[in-house]
Amino acid sequence: MSKVMNTANNLEALQREQGPLLEVKNLQVDFTTDSNRVVHAVRDASFSVYPGQWVAIVGESGSGKSTSAMAVLGLLAGTGHVSGGSIKLDGQELTELKPKDFDKLRGSKMGLVPQDPMSNLNPVWRIGTQVKEALVANGMDISHEKRSKLATALAGGEVAVKSADDELFISSAERPALMEAAKSGLQKAGVDGERFEAAMQHFEQEWDAGSQTRWRVADDLIQAGMGDDEAWAIAKQYVTGSNMEDRIAGLLSEAGLPDAATRARQFPHEFSGGMRQRALIAIGLACRPDLLIADEPTSALDVTVQKRILDHLHNLTDSLGTAVLFITHDLGLAAERAQHIVVMYKGQVVESGPSLEVLQHPQHPYTKRLVAAAPSLASQRIISAQKQGLDAESLKEHHTKDDAALERSEHIITVDHLTKEFKLPRRKEMFKAVDDVSFSLKRGTTLAIVGESGSGKSTVANMVLKLLEPSAGTVTYEGKNIAGFKGKELLDFRRHVQPVFQNPYGSLDPMYSIYRSIEEPLRIHGIGDTKSRRKRVRELLDMVNMPESVMGRYPNELSGGQRQRIAIARAMALNPDVIVCDEAVSALDVLVQDQVLRLLNDLQAEQGLSYLFITHDLAVVRQIADEVVVMQHGKLVEHATTDEVFEHPKMKYTQDLLDAIPGGKLQLGLD
Amino acid sequence: MSDDMTMTSQSAHTALPGQERYVAPIEETPLHEVDSVDEAAPAASMWADAWRTLRKNPLFIISGIMILAVVFVALFPQVLTNQDPNYCTLDNSLEPARAGHPFGFNLQGCDIYARVIYGTRTSLSVGVLATVLVVLIGSLIGALAGFFGGWIDAVLSRLTDIFLALPILLGAIVVLQMFRTSTSIWKVVLVMALFGWVSTARIARGAVMESKNLEFNTASTALGSTPTRNLFRHIIPNSLAPIIVVGTTSLGTYIVLEATLSFLGVGLPSSTVSWGGDISDAQSVLTTDPMVLFYPSAALAITVLAFIMMGDAVKDALDPKSRTA
Numbered sequence: 001m002s003k004v005m006n007t008a009n010n011l012e013a014l015q016r017e018q019g020p021l022l023e024v025k026n027l028q029v030d031f032t033t034d035s036n037r038v039v040h041a042v043r044d045a046s047f048s049v050y051p052g053q054w055v056a057i058v059g060e061s062g063s064g065k066s067t068s069a070m071a072v073l074g075l076l077a078g079t080g081h082v083s084g085g086s087i088k089l090d091g092q093e094l095t096e097l098k099p100k101d102f103d104k105l106r107g108s109k110m111g112l113v114p115q116d117p118m119s120n121l122n123p124v125w126r127i128g129t130q131v132k133e134a135l136v137a138n139g140m141d142i143s144h145e146k147r148s149k150l151a152t153a154l155a156g157g158e159v160a161v162k163s164a165d166d167e168l169f170i171s172s173a174e175r176p177a178l179m180e181a182a183k184s185g186l187q188k189a190g191v192d193g194e195r196f197e198a199a200m201q202h203f204e205q206e207w208d209a210g211s212q213t214r215w216r217v218a219d220d221l222i223q224a225g226m227g228d229d230e231a232w233a234i235a236k237q238y239v240t241g242s243n244m245e246d247r248i249a250g251l252l253s254e255a256g257l258p259d260a261a262t263r264a265r266q267f268p269h270e271f272s273g274g275m276r277q278r279a280l281i282a283i284g285l286a287c288r289p290d291l292l293i294a295d296e297p298t299s300a301l302d303v304t305v306q307k308r309i310l311d312h313l314h315n316l317t318d319s320l321g322t323a324v325l326f327i328t329h330d331l332g333l334a335a336e337r338a339q340h341i342v343v344m345y346k347g348q349v350v351e352s353g354p355s356l357e358v359l360q361h362p363q364h365p366y367t368k369r370l371v372a373a374a375p376s377l378a379s380q381r382i383i384s385a386q387k388q389g390l391d392a393e394s395l396k397e398h399h400t401k402d403d404a405a406l407e408r409s410e411h412i413i414t415v416d417h418l419t420k421e422f423k424l425p426r427r428k429e430m431f432k433a434v435d436d437v438s439f440s441l442k443r444g445t446t447l448a449i450v451g452e453s454g455s456g457k458s459t460v461a462n463m464v465l466k467l468l469e470p471s472a473g474t475v476t477y478e479g480k481n482i483a484g485f486k487g488k489e490l491l492d493f494r495r496h497v498q499p500v501f502q503n504p505y506g507s508l509d510p511m512y513s514i515y516r517s518i519e520e521p522l523r524i525h526g527i528g529d530t531k532s533r534r535k536r537v538r539e540l541l542d543m544v545n546m547p548e549s550v551m552g553r554y555p556n557e558l559s560g561g562q563r564q565r566i567a568i569a570r571a572m573a574l575n576p577d578v579i580v581c582d583e584a585v586s587a588l589d590v591l592v593q594d595q596v597l598r599l600l601n602d603l604q605a606e607q608g609l610s611y612l613f614i615t616h617d618l619a620v621v622r623q624i625a626d627e628v629v630v631m632q633h634g635k636l637v638e639h640a641t642t643d644e645v646f647e648h649p650k651m652k653y654t655q656d657l658l659d660a661i662p663g664g665k666l667q668l669g670l671d
Numbered sequence: 672m673s674d675d676m677t678m679t680s681q682s683a684h685t686a687l688p689g690q691e692r693y694v695a696p697i698e699e700t701p702l703h704e705v706d707s708v709d710e711a712a713p714a715a716s717m718w719a720d721a722w723r724t725l726r727k728n729p730l731f732i733i734s735g736i737m738i739l740a741v742v743f744v745a746l747f748p749q750v751l752t753n754q755d756p757n758y759c760t761l762d763n764s765l766e767p768a769r770a771g772h773p774f775g776f777n778l779q780g781c782d783i784y785a786r787v788i789y790g791t792r793t794s795l796s797v798g799v800l801a802t803v804l805v806v807l808i809g810s811l812i813g814a815l816a817g818f819f820g821g822w823i824d825a826v827l828s829r830l831t832d833i834f835l836a837l838p839i840l841l842g843a844i845v846v847l848q849m850f851r852t853s854t855s856i857w858k859v860v861l862v863m864a865l866f867g868w869v870s871t872a873r874i875a876r877g878a879v880m881e882s883k884n885l886e887f888n889t890a891s892t893a894l895g896s897t898p899t900r901n902l903f904r905h906i907i908p909n910s911l912a913p914i915i916v917v918g919t920t921s922l923g924t925y926i927v928l929e930a931t932l933s934f935l936g937v938g939l940p941s942s943t944v945s946w947g948g949d950i951s952d953a954q955s956v957l958t959t960d961p962m963v964l965f966y967p968s969a970a971l972a973i974t975v976l977a978f979i980m981m982g983d984a985v986k987d988a989l990d991p992k993s994r995t996a
Binding site for chain 2: 012015016019020023046047048050340345346348349350351352353354357358363364365366369465467490491494495498499501503506507508509510511520521524525546547549550554556558559561562567570574591592595
């Protein structure tokens with residue numbers, strides 16, 4: 001414990017002594033539009049990053065957070081340019097640099113982990129080649145570790161790093177001999193039993209060729225119980241520097257890729273999203289930059305993968321002494337990972353300070369709003385406007401509806417032993433996307449199906465919507481099996497069970513005006529005449545809090561949240577009983593997401609709707625759901641009420657999902 | 672900047688310089704309504720947007736004026752000349768320009784100016800008719816292949832491949848040889864359509880397949896819409912843009928093709944006034960009187976240029992890639 005405290009104090013002393021690594025002062029970034037209008041993307045932004053520190057910039061899309069980071073890297077897109085202020089890296093002014101000088105800084109002094117792992121690796125090159133490119137472009141020494149002054153100074157507190165050769169890497173050729181020598185050395189030193197086993201296991205795991213250095217090896221041997229001289233003798237004899245292949249594999253295994261030497265020979269399409277992101281981290285850190293800019297590095301990944309990757313990145317940058325400028329839209333994640341938070345809004349820094357302090361005592365109204373809306377930080381289900389007693393009239397209606405509902409069946413949708421198999425190309429056996437799933441949705445409540453990508457949750461939703469036919473099992477709506485629905489019966493089913501899809505950019509026809517989009521279901525079902533339909537569209541727009549003037553507009557003019565509200569209005573047009581929301585809020589900014597969730601909640605209270613809510617985000621579940629179904633690999637692993645799942649998860653998988661919610665364990669208070 | 676710094680007393684330890692607690696003054700960072708709609712901006716459908724882009728494109732304005740002029744000439748040739756293009760006397764053979772006959776006379780003694788003017792109608796009508804037919808046949812076949820997929824797609828796509836393997840010029844020569852006696856311009860139009868629908872079909876198939884898989888079709892199905900309704904209400908309207916682009920651009924090439932066929936003597940009969948025929952006739956006197964060749968060639972080049980420029984401008988405005996964002 002005291003060692004940790006000491007390191008922390010040492011670190012702070014060193015940071016004070018060295019001064020900020022990155023100092024951004026009154027930064028101004030402008031873009032010029034096609035019509036020669038100047039847009040101020042970043043206005044008067046100031047922040048600094050100290051060596052070895054994690055600093056997070058938090059903000060919604062369009063807040064200027066990524067633009068600020070790209071200005072630091074000299075990678076502003078299109079017409080973007082720095083029009084004022086200063087950016088200093090290690091005392092060097094960057095705003096006056098020519099593109100050629102920036103090339104020298106990128107890679108060696110500043111690294112980038114980009115946002116989208118899918119598009120940022122070249123599909124025609126092997127992963128190893130792409131890592132090699134980074135090393136070669138910067139003329140990196142591949143036999144020695146390049147550790148920052150800070151990391152060396154901190155490490156020097158524990159072990160005396162004497163010469164540059166103490167930073168030589170293990171090579172794959174000598175690794176077996178090193179392991180043998182370590183084994184016999186330990187036995188000679190009289191280490192045996194459990195302690196010996198533990199030490200050998202530790203060596204096996206940690207001593208990666210091309211990644212672990214001589215002094216680490218010596219230090220490990222000393223920790224395991226060997227004498228100083230013997231340990232250093234072994235390290236000096238067997239750790240003599242790596243070659244390019246070793247170094248590439250070492251970098252990849254550092255980033256958390258198992259079996260890195262084999263992986264390095266594979267192509268990007270053979271990697272999952274998480275693995276690609278690890279490869280990008282390896283590339284970003286390949287040349288040991290002092291500053292790593294991580295632009296939403298895990299936003300496209302599942303939460304459990306996100307947690308593993310960030311945990312790993314944190315350990316890695318700590319041991320290398322790399323400072324990280326972490327760009328994210330998730331306040332909880334930022335607070336959990338960074339010591340210092342910078343909140344940006346519409347191009348300006350509205351608040352900054354130590355993470356916990358900003359989170360616990362937000363002062364700017366925007367930060368307050370963010371803290372209040374952050375799903376990962378919310379402690380309970382949203383209280384709808386009705387339950388707060390704002391609208392007594394509709395509350396009464398809700399009750400009468402409830403009574404009527406009780407007389408009919410309690411379960412509006414029942415899914416019984418549902419299975420869906422797909423034929424995969426070039427495979428004989430069928431792939432079970434959904435495997436024997438049963439649950440039922442109670443009238444007027446919300447049931448959430450939670451799972452990671454590939455868990456089969458969306459396939460279940462599509463079968464409930466009768467957009468896919470199940471391979472086995474049934475879906476019953478109001479006591480009737482939907483498999484037999486045809487013609488009029490099917491039309492009637494469609495009228496009562498409506499979907500809201502994930503992608504607000506795809507689910508509205510770009511050629512249709514908003515009026516036509518919302519009117520379409522009324523037209524399909526032949527309801528009303530032109531005049532009454534127009535009236536109904538007006539009502540629906542009002543219901544989702546959109547002004548009437550949007551009727552003549554087109555989807556490409558609206559934001560993602562606005563389109564999603566239009567999609568909800570369209571789903572509501574036929575007065576449905578059930579709405580199936582397939583990741584309906586996943587693509588939205590936190591505040592907009594919060595707004596849409598509240599809208600859904602209010603509509604449920606007013607109209608007694610039942611929701612089947614498909615999501616990967618457990619944090620959202622807590623805000624909206626009454627019951628939760630957890631799915632993994634097509635199977636239902638847990639089914640309980642939301643409170644039970646959050647307080648007493650029965651399965652390990654559910655617990656993992658809960659642990660992965662960023663900032664879930666942070667203590668908050670709004671004041 | 673430092674004046675605005677607000678230090679909080681809650682700090683457990685002193686922050687590093689430059690990282691003190693900072694809260695921006697609210698007057699300078701006003702809070703907006705969450706996700707509010709900009710009601711001031713004008714409404715823009717895809718077509719309205721495309722029109723707005725087109726209107727500002729000089730390429731469109733220039734080519735538009737040129738095309739209007741060509742269309743006017745084709746519709747009302749008698750306004751521009753009172754000469755009969757078919758009145759030829761050998762007395763006038765290769766006579767130079769004079770009053771009332773600004774381009775002079777050709778080998779047969781016909782007024783070149785009048786022939787260029789009257790030839791416009793032939794070229795334009797062949798081009799327009801061929802394009803209309805090609806777009807109709809091509810997009811119908813392409814849309815069917817793209818929408819139904821499976822064996823329908825397999826059969827139609829192989830058919831497309833077969834036609835693609837036939838060089839259009841060679842095919843046209845062979846087929847037109849069989850109808851040498853016919854004097855109608857329709858034989859040329861039909862032959863062009865017969866060999867020209869392939870590229871449109873391919874583009875239509877691709878566009879339909881792309882918009883078929885877009886989520887709004889699933890959304891419509893879930894609202895109760897039928898596949899046929901989806902095809903006509905959603906898929907076809909969303910596939911039109913690339914078809915229109917290829918149609919506009921290929922209009923010019925059909926005009927050239929007609930001239931080529933007439934030049935080769937398999938196109939329009941010599942009794943029909945056409946640029947291609949006149950260019951062909953001018954070959955024999957090219958070395959002595961190059962201007963006889965120049966005028967119909969220039970008319971052809973200008974018209975084709977206008978349509979290709981128009982195609983480019985339309986492509987810029989309708990490019991589906993720039994519109995998805």
